[in-house]
Amino acid sequence: MKEIIAFIRSSKMNATKKILDELNVSSVTAIPVLGRGNQRGLNPVLAGIDISKDAIVKGNITGMKFVPKRMLVIVAKDEEVNLIVDALVKVNKTGFIGDGKIFVCPTDNAMRIRTKESGDTAL
Template identity: 40%
Template sequence: MKEVIAIVRMNMMNQTKKALTAAGVDAFFAHEATGRGKGFVNPQVLSGAEEGYEEAASLLGEKGKLYPKRVITIVVDDDLVDTVVDTLITTNKTGKPGDGKVFVLPIKDSVRVRTGEAGIKSIS
């Protein structure tokens, strides 16, 4: 089993839900978050701010704000990982900064609380 964590734009959430369902993934978690990638920070401005230049620090305040995002967490069988990742990328890629990130992590085990089923049975 793998956990797929995706950070996507807020306005892409409905399309992402539909695409995941079409790909055979009905169960997932989504929650609101704020953040930014390194692409939103000019390295020269950051360097100037670190050196104590007030002008650079004020510019960093404008460019360094946090942006609203959605974090989607999906636990799937190993066979579905590539499909899920491809679906997330295809649905959310605009070619502009802020499209998001996808992380894939191993899951050692899981247990469904209601039935006690473990492993892959607990997520299917």
Template identity: 50%
Template sequence: MKEIIAIIRPNKINRTKEVLDALGFSSMTANAVFGRGRQKAIVGEVTFAIQNKDLREEEGSMRYIPKRMISLVVPDEDASLVVESIMKVNKTGQIGDGKIFVCPIEDAVRVRTKESGEDAIL
């Protein structure tokens, strides 16, 4: 099993969920997050100033940018399909398109039924 973690633009989350659901991957966790890569704030994407000093550096420096993070666990053989689908929906060719991480998962357990392994995620 693999965990796919994707950090994407907020305006792409709904389309990403629609595509993954259509492919049969409707189980996921989604969070609103702040972060940054190499880019500074993107004009038109950041419409507010972050007031919390823990989330920003000195005045005039790079700001944390609002993003969405989705996480889903899939069988090994489906990881490439999920990654390619997320990339297809989210690629604009511009800085800030996001990142995708693929991590190995040793096991999963469904609490209600005690199913484990892939049975717990399917």
């Protein structure tokens, strides 16, 4: 089992829910979060400026501290992970700064509280 943690644009939630439903991903947790990435929360398109990676690294550019995103948490069987990750990338990629990030982490076990089923059966 793997845990997939994805940070995506809030505006992409409906498209993301649709593709996860098409893949029969039945269990997803979505949480509104605030955060920032390497660009420090500054959107160069809205600001009308060109941001070089060197300027950001040197701390010469400051911007909004946090950007609203959605954090999705999905626990999936090992054989489903690549399909889910590929679908998340496909629907969320715009090519612009702030598209998000996906993390895949190992999950040792899962347990359904009601029935005490564990492992893949609990998913």
